[in-house]
Amino acid sequence: MARPIWNGTISFGLLHVPVQLMSAQRSVDLHFRMLDSRDQSPIRYERVNAETGEEVPWKEVVKAFEYEKGSYVVLDEADLKKAAPESTETVDIEAFVDADAIDAMYYEKPYYLVPGKKAEKAYVLLRETLRRTEKVGIAKVVIRTRQYLAMLAPRETALVLILLRFPQEIVSADEYSFPAGTAAAHRVSAKEVAMATQLVEAMSAEWNPDDYKDDFRDKLQKIIQERVTKEGGKLRRLRAAEKLPDDAATNVVDFMALLEKSLGQGKRAQTKVTKKRATRSRARTVGASARRAQK
Structure with missing residues (x-):
């Protein structure tokens, strides 16, 4: 059985659902090694200095960003740590949107969310609520060292987490020419x-x-x-996967109390958002009036 990428929780409102993040895809590409045709020895790649042609040891390798052609700024580990997201192993749902509102262009990579031990009730509650409302959860999640935008959706008896591309990762159709009319x-x-x-x-x-x-x-x-x-060769067999550790038992929780409290917080948050939108709308109206007066 496959190993989980991490053990964490789905978080929405005050509810937390223990889950394991499991890959929902597998690579079926055939991988080849490069060999020296003269003696069938594997070829290894070396890190070579482009100026001197000499091999560079790992301890001398640094990361740099090319901000102009031929000009680089070097980043050290401290710089990278400042930018790295905090590894929380939590699927933090920030909003629920209509299931058909997300363009397929944003879909990137699927995962399964497998419920933890004794977390089935909370898992099913979220799954069936999403199915009944025809909504999906939009969340932020950190996998290894990178933060992703993700969509949480029901699929048959499972909850799936589909990584989404950020808008800046999508090439606008305006950059190409298409036959209009x-x-x-x-x-x-x-x-x-x-x-x-x-x-x-x-x-x-x-x-x-x-x-x-x-x-x-x-x-x-x-x-x-x-x-x-x-050629009389023998196929190599993969070692059997190690048995997965059992999840820690979860405490019994009062879902109704958590849902009621979360709902109250959600309404207060929605009121704040509405007020902010109204303020921005008034500001845009005043600005437009001022620009018309200037003209």
């Missing part, structure tokens, strides 16, 4: 549209991911197996 503007006839529609309908089917295979990988795997068998 109607089909008629591009001399696409009604007959062509009708025939293309007919073709799409004829090729339509229910989505079943098992219908699709990585043909290249399958063929390459077969070639590798045939080569190993032909």
